[in-house]
Amino acid sequence: MRRLLTGIFVAFLLLLNTLVMIGPLLIFALLKLVLPGRYRDRASAAVMWIAESWAEIDKLIFALCIPTQWDIRGVGNLRKDTSYLVVSNHQTWVDIPALIESLNRRTPFFKFFLKKELIWVPLLGLAWWGLDYPFMKRYSKAFLEKNQHLKGQDLEITKAACELYKRQPVTVVNYLEGTRFTEAKRRAQQSPFRHLLKPKAGGVAFVLAAMGEQLDALLDVTIVYPGDKAPGFWALLNGSISRVIVDIQVRELAPALWAGDYENDPVFRQTVQTWVNQLWHEKDERIDVLRKEAR
Numbered sequence: 001m002r003r004l005l006t007g008i009f010v011a012f013l014l015l016l017n018t019l020v021m022i023g024p025l026l027i028f029a030l031l032k033l034v035l036p037g038r039y040r041d042r043a044s045a046a047v048m049w050i051a052e053s054w055a056e057i058d059k060l061i062f063a064l065c066i067p068t069q070w071d072i073r074g075v076g077n078l079r080k081d082t083s084y085l086v087v088s089n090h091q092t093w094v095d096i097p098a099l100i101e102s103l104n105r106r107t108p109f110f111k112f113f114l115k116k117e118l119i120w121v122p123l124l125g126l127a128w129w130g131l132d133y134p135f136m137k138r139y140s141k142a143f144l145e146k147n148q149h150l151k152g153q154d155l156e157i158t159k160a161a162c163e164l165y166k167r168q169p170v171t172v173v174n175y176l177e178g179t180r181f182t183e184a185k186r187r188a189q190q191s192p193f194r195h196l197l198k199p200k201a202g203g204v205a206f207v208l209a210a211m212g213e214q215l216d217a218l219l220d221v222t223i224v225y226p227g228d229k230a231p232g233f234w235a236l237l238n239g240s241i242s243r244v245i246v247d248i249q250v251r252e253l254a255p256a257l258w259a260g261d262y263e264n265d266p267v268f269r270q271t272v273q274t275w276v277n278q279l280w281h282e283k284d285e286r287i288d289v290l291r292k293e294a295r
Helices: 002-034 037-065 095-103 116-120 124-130 141-146 153-165 183-189 201-211 233-237 266-294
Strands: 069-073 083-088 110-112 171-174 215-224 243-251
Touching: 002 037, 002 124, 002 233, 037 095, 069 095, 083 095, 083 201, 095 215, 095 243, 171 201, 201 266, 215 266, 243 266
Parallel strands: 069 243, 083 171, 083 215, 110 171
Antiparallel strands: 215 243
């Protein structure tokens, strides 16, 4: 009963915070559409400040209401005046609060590439729109073969989003697995990794092609939870999660990673895929080490 009441109370406070903060955020987001030049940039900065304040209040709610220990590592030298590319393993919706706990007000406010359907999520869909999150429509290879005119659409959306991001520092988050990890998905993919799905290099290649020179570093984020199964969001709200390890390693980005044409140059495409696979092999080993600590 205690956990049920805790979960309901925390959910209520998060909803209340959302209702209070979304109004001002959307006002400044709409001003971005009509204001010229530097005034538009100021409105955009106001949107980011409101979003960061929203996230800080969420962090305060978690700190006051639930016992979860956020074991955050590697954030000592992060900066707010530069741009980062974040890659992370993805297991559960709790990964989002984990990133907020780790990066909010330590780096520029982060942007996610979202599935187009998420724009219809009540309240949050509008907030994501106001924050210039790109909404992507995912198609299967078979569908694209039958609808050639849709090929490259996600690339164009990525390029358009990244053009906006060039106007101010930003943290771009990319989940290379493309979906949340489960053991069933791993087996179905015949993934060579123990704790990860196969990475998809295309999305990160597009971001690097559009923003490579602007990005200061790669933040290689590894998130680990106690136990053999990642907890759901309700488990976070009701205080069932004892500890979350967020390990961040700052890596250099070599200019060679955006020096070619990923779509049309097979040699360059192999270079990027090799880099991504090596990153993923190292992350798989890192998860092994961190899971032993989390037990």
